[in-house]
Amino acid sequence: MLTRLLGLLALSAAAVFTLAPDPARAEPLRIVIDDPTIEPLPFAVPSFQPESGEAGQLAVDIARVVSDDLTGTGLFREIPASAYISTVSDFNAPVEYADWKAINAQALITGAVNVSGNSVNVKFRVYDVFSGEELVDANGQGGLQFSGTTEGWRRMAHKVADAVYSRITGEGGYFDSRVVYVSETGPKDDRQKRLAIMDYDGANLKYLTESGSIVLAPRFSPDGNRVLYTSYESGFPRIYVLDIGSVQRRALESAAGSMAFAPRFSPSGQTVVYSLSNGGNTDIYSMDINSGQSVRLTNTPAIETAPSFSPDGSQIVFESDRSGSPQLYIMPATGGEATRISFGEGRYGTPVWSPRGDLVAFTKQNKGRFHIGVMRTDGSEERLLTASFLDEGPTWAPNGRVIMFARETQGAGGSSSLYSVDISGRNLKPVRTPEGGSDPSWSPLQN
């Protein structure tokens, strides 16, 4: 079934992307995310069925989070329960497609929740209402179930939403993920910073450091369990690695120099690339995280910083002002000749390689404005997604479809907060945090 759909997609994405509420249509339920004329797909997600006495509230809450995840993408629109003609009272009962068609729900998500002690089991199914079929995953699997603890119930909701998102878009999900960032309070001339971690949607926030010293640019390890960041706690900027579970941190011994900053893991998690300043000159180094041995990768009098690995680990994209202004370059992961990829007007910085490998996200400064943008890895097809007084520091969602970044407002009362935007430029919106925020880093999907 899905193979056939993918074949159709390859033939003509535009033809497949038909969301008109035509009951007679034969096309499968599908959102092609790149389509510029996309309209949110209407769906219904009735409260899940409680299958045990204690499951009542979770059955309601999980359906809420699934709905919030999907509507938050801008690709889906929930049909309110007040419009329902029929309800779902049994997870295994046949679906009354006509009742859902009548209210134009193109997708229907049903689920059931069973709680026993502190463990919870969630089952779900997703239906293509107009074709009258259950949607399956790439393996032909229909209904799925997830188990976990009642404390971690939101993760199960995110997993359900990821599965629904994947089945309808054909893309990987990104809801069961976390974000580590710098939480900020205070005015610009007395800003207090500390590391914080939260679910991608702002829930389950936890602080990882005290606000006594400047902390900058946390970056997840590929397994999502550790964070690299820069701290001034020794008095000078140095690189630290922090274990998220234990909140224990240790300084990494950089090569000799006055400042080490801008660290990032390799895809294997074994290597850290970073910037080292020595005698006023900043170059890029890589360090074996176990042995602590550093190797110098760039060797010019220019500023070289903000390195980021390609997903296969073979190349590094970075920022250099060797041409006279900051631009983006790609070099082999072992150093060597670099190729410039940014040629547009303005200054380019903070390049980050997409987890899909196809794009590089960056910060661009031009004519007094800042932009978050993406370009192909050869520099072609540059696309600016945002514009403001100061946008910077993009980070990719695990599926390479959404970018989070920080936006600082102008003036004496300026403050920084987190935003996200699709790589199409759609769905720009603030990310909920209790204080200001900057330097977000999006984790991989959790296991």
Place this chain on the structure above:
Amino acid sequence: MKRILTSTLLISALAVSACTNPDRFGADGMGGAGAGAGAGANAGIVPGSANDPTSTAYFQQAVGDRVLFLIDQSTLTDTGRATLDGQVAWLQSNPHYQAVIEGHADEQGTREYNIALGGRRANAVREYMISKGIAASRLKTISYGKERPIEICSEEACYAKNRRAVTVLAGGGLTS
């Protein structure tokens, strides 16, 4: 062992700088008030005050503890070199002091680039001082990038003051 000693030195240097670094306490206000009161009430030299020529307060206010830079530049201006000549002379007369030169950038620019740019600025000051005879071992550098502005408006008037390198004294006899 050597590492521990170095770290201790750095930490104590910073402890001192926290007391004397005007960045943290509103530089432009502090100096004026202190110096004026001292000079008016007491013709004698109050040790550590701005009219004690061996004090850090004197260094900050009379000599001038900072130089400013043009946009994206780390080249010293003529005014900057003149200020540094004064700093060099002072450091030569007060050989017990060491200094941490703090480089800063305005908010136009990415965080990482601005840290590197502040490093360039601090180093330009350090190299100039070394060329004028100050021992390299007395001078350390650090960059705060755009993390520690002293002026908070988003206009060139503020940016010009934030693009700076500040010579923060450490050590010496008086730490008041």
